[in-house]
Amino acid sequence: MAAPLQKMTASEFLAWERLQEIRHEFVDGEVFSKAGASRAHVTTVLNLVSALRPPLRGRPCSVLATDMKLSVNVLGRYFYPDVFVTCSEKDRRATDVMTEPTVIIEVLSDSTAAYDRGDKFWAYRHLSTLQEYVLVDPERLRIEVFRRGPSASEWTYESLAEGQALVLKSLSVSLEPATVFENVAQATAS
Numbered sequence: 001m002a003a004p005l006q007k008m009t010a011s012e013f014l015a016w017e018r019l020q021e022i023r024h025e026f027v028d029g030e031v032f033s034k035a036g037a038s039r040a041h042v043t044t045v046l047n048l049v050s051a052l053r054p055p056l057r058g059r060p061c062s063v064l065a066t067d068m069k070l071s072v073n074v075l076g077r078y079f080y081p082d083v084f085v086t087c088s089e090k091d092r093r094a095t096d097v098m099t100e101p102t103v104i105i106e107v108l109s110d111s112t113a114a115y116d117r118g119d120k121f122w123a124y125r126h127l128s129t130l131q132e133y134v135l136v137d138p139e140r141l142r143i144e145v146f147r148r149g150p151s152a153s154e155w156t157y158e159s160l161a162e163g164q165a166l167v168l169k170s171l172s173v174s175l176e177p178a179t180v181f182e183n184v185a186q187a188t189a190s
Helices: 010-017 039-056 089-093 113-117 119-124 184-189
Strands: 024-027 030-033 062-065 069-072 077-079 083-086 101-107 132-137 142-148 155-159 166-168 173-175
Touching: 010 024, 010 077, 039 062, 039 083, 039 101, 039 173, 039 184, 077 119, 113 119, 113 132, 132 166, 142 166
Parallel strands: 101 132
Antiparallel strands: 024 030, 024 077, 062 083, 069 077, 083 101, 132 142, 142 155, 166 173
16 A cells, blocks of 8 residues: 555545546545556456446446445545445445445455455455455466355455356356456566
């Protein structure tokens, strides 16, 4: 996570963020700029969005990516997940900040992996609607899935074997790794 730029309130952040050319996240009153992404990262995000849209078509779910804010209201934090799916009526009416995701997918990079696994996942677990949290590593071609258990504080972990499909149980969607990582090997080589 980058060094904070400044301190402000959540309402000050939202007003200020609308005027910015680059994205920023808001954690505990501090504003952090989002760094640019590698080609492998961007390719993976596009693959995920493209693969999720067809099976969700006609359903009350939306696939959103990189430039859509997600608020963890109980903590007063704002993030830009790489990809997330919301099936919430409240989110369908929202314009620039979503609050009720079903699935969040973060594409890892060496500079963000520890944060995505640690503090960010800790914050995301406060979202009562979140059912699955997925970490995709385009450098190592690995996928990990955390699923909410019967109690709000219980999460199971699954590290997918090579060639194993990513099954998003909460959405009844399955994505083949060849689809998730399409053209990623070329992107990591360049």
